[in-house]
Structure formats: structure tokens, C-alpha cells
Amino acid sequence: MTAELTSLAATLLRLTAWLAILAALFVPLERLFALHRQKVLRKQIGVDVCYYFLNGLLPGLMLGAPMTAVVIVAHKVMPGAIAAIAALPIWARAAAAMIVGETAYYWAHRLSHQIPLLWRFHAIHHSAEAIDYMVSVRAHPVDFFWSRIVMLTPLFALGLVNPVRMSDGLIPAFVLIVGGFWGFFVHANVRWRLGPFEWLLATPGFHHWHHSQGLQRNCNYASIFPWLDRIFGTHHLPGTWPAEYGVLEPTAPTLYGQLLQPFREPEAARTVAEPAAPKA
Ligand SMILES: [Zn+2]
Numbered sequence: 382m383t384a385e386l387t388s389l390a391a392t393l394l395r396l397t398a399w400l401a402i403l404a405a406l407f408v409p410l411e412r413l414f415a416l417h418r419q420k421v422l423r424k425q426i427g428v429d430v431c432y433y434f435l436n437g438l439l440p441g442l443m444l445g446a447p448m449t450a451v452v453i454v455a456h457k458v459m460p461g462a463i464a465a466i467a468a469l470p471i472w473a474r475a476a477a478a479m480i481v482g483e484t485a486y487y488w489a490h491r492l493s494h495q496i497p498l499l500w501r502f503h504a505i506h507h508s509a510e511a512i513d514y515m516v517s518v519r520a521h522p523v524d525f526f527w528s529r530i531v532m533l534t535p536l537f538a539l540g541l542v543n544p545v546r547m548s549d550g551l552i553p554a555f556v557l558i559v560g561g562f563w564g565f566f567v568h569a570n571v572r573w574r575l576g577p578f579e580w581l582l583a584t585p586g587f588h589h590w591h592h593s594q595g596l597q598r599n600c601n602y603a604s605i606f607p608w609l610d611r612i613f614g615t616h617h618l619p620g621t622w623p624a625e626y627g628v629l630e631p632t633a634p635t636l637y638g639q640l641l642q643p644f645r646e647p648e649a650a651r652t653v654a655e656p657a658a659p660k661a
């Protein structure tokens with residue numbers, strides 16, 4: 382019991398340190414290069430900080446058992462393929478981990494918009510009416526768990542990440558740190574555009590369109606690689622920025638209310654249709 386408490390305290394300390402680093406980086410950037418004039422301590426910031434800690438603790442605990450099962454089954458079904466992948470140089474495995482993980486994330490995210498049951502949970506992320514770096518962690522734990530389990534399953538099944546401890550090895554650290562940091566960046570309230578590199582890497586301009594109010598949000602599902610949206614026909618990146626963010630459905634103002642909302646919402650309010658793919 383003491384060991385568990387020590388481990389929990391260490392995790393909370395680590396999350397607090399990361400939050401301080403992120404704030405030290407993004408708060409000045411969002412003041413210097415602000416896209417919209419908004420306060421640092423904006424509406425719902427307290428709720429989003431709670432999501433940061435909740436999603437830093439809960440899904441990690443819940444992912445251990447299913448990922449171990451995936452590894453055991455994969456080693457029984459395709460031991461040859463796993464051995465061949467393990468023999469690849471580290472740069473090839475890192476590149477494969479990024480592409481496989483991102484493609485799986487793209488589909489997990491797209492399904493969150495297309496399947497009404499998943500949208501009920503994902504709508505919490507889209508309910509933010511002001512976008513900044515902290516909106517990256519504004520996610521119902523069920524939504525967070527869904528996207529992570531879909532993203533991590535092929536990585537564990539193919540042996541691209543270490544099944545025993547996520548902290549072991551360079552590849553999981555690389556994938557998680559790059560992916561996590563990019564998530565904060567694409568939500569940031571900064572007016573930066575990356576010119577020709579916007580073909581290669583997601584930007585705030587790319588992801589802010591994903592948060593535009595109404596059904597226009599059914600585009601730009603990728604988290605790092607926008608060319609996945611080009612391949613799958615959902616890319617939308619005009620030279621302008623969205624006028625308004627958020628969802629039309631009402632959202633509970635408190636963390637408690639938001640955590641319960643997907644279980645309460647009436648069937649009619651959560652139907653979401655995917656329009657024809659928007660044109661870039
Ligand atoms: Zn979304």
C-alpha cells in the first residue's frame with residue numbers, strides 16, 4: 382500500500398512538473414503570437430487542469446492489462462513477423478511506430494465522430510469554446526482510453542513498443558513525447574502557419590478547423606501527419622481560421638457534470654452525421 386501511494390505521489394509530481402514546463406512554454410507564446418485575444422485563466426481552465434491529471438492517471442492504469450493480452454496473443458499468432466520487426470534498425474522502428482500509431486489514431490478519432498456512442502464522449506473535447514494548449518487534454522477519460530487503446534494496440538502487437546514497461550526504451554518515449562507535445566502545439570492559440578511544411582506536419586491552423594462549430598469539424602482527424610487526411614479524403618485547410626469553436630449541444634459546466642453527461646444525454650441530441658469530405 383505504501384509502495385502504491387509512493388508511486389501515485391511520484392506520478393502526480395511528474396505530471397505537475399510537466400504542466401509547469403508546458404505553461405512556461407505556451408503561455409508566453411500565446412501572448413506573443415495570439416490568434417484570439419483571450420485570458421490565460423479563461424472559462425473552463427480549472428476543468429481542463431482536472432482533465433490533465435485525470436487523463437494522466439486513469440487510462441494508464443487501465444491500459445496495462447489489455448496491452449499485455451495483445452502482446453501474448455501476437456507472440457503466439459505471428460512470432461516470425463515480430464522477430465523480423467525487432468531486427469530492424471531503431472530509426473526504422475521509430476518511423477514505423479509513428480506512422481502505424483498515427484494511422485490507428487486517425488481512425489479511432491474519425492470513428493469518434495461517426496459513431497454516435499463514441500461521439501457522446503468525444504463531444505466533451507469539442508465543447509471548448511476558446512482554444513488554447515490546455516484544450517489538448519480536455520477529454521472524457523472514456524474518449525481518451527478509446528483513442529489510446531486503438532493507437533497502442535498495433536504498436537504492441539507488432540512489437541514496436543516494449544510490452545513490459547512503457548518507460549523502457551527510446552521508441553515509446555519518442556512516440557509519446559513527440560505525440561503529446563504536438564497535441565498541445567496544434568491546440569495552441571497561436572497564429573503560426575508553416576507554409577509548405579503544412580503538407581507534412583499538423584499546425585494550429587489545421588487542428589483549429591477540426592474544432593470549428595457545426596459539422597464542418599468532420600475534417601482534419603490526424604494528430605501529427607495531415608497527409609493522412611489527404612489520403613483518406615478529409616483534409617480541409619483554407620487560408621482563413623474558423624470564426625467560432627465548440628458544439629451546438631449544451632455541455633455541463635462542471636467536471637462532475639461532464640463526466641456523467643455522456644451517460645445521460647438523450648439519443649436525439651447525440652446523432653451526428655458526417656458530411657461529404659470537405660475540399661482543401
Ligand atoms: Zn474530434
Ligand SMILES: [Zn+2]
Pocket residue numbers: 506516517568588591592
Ligand atoms: Zn482537439
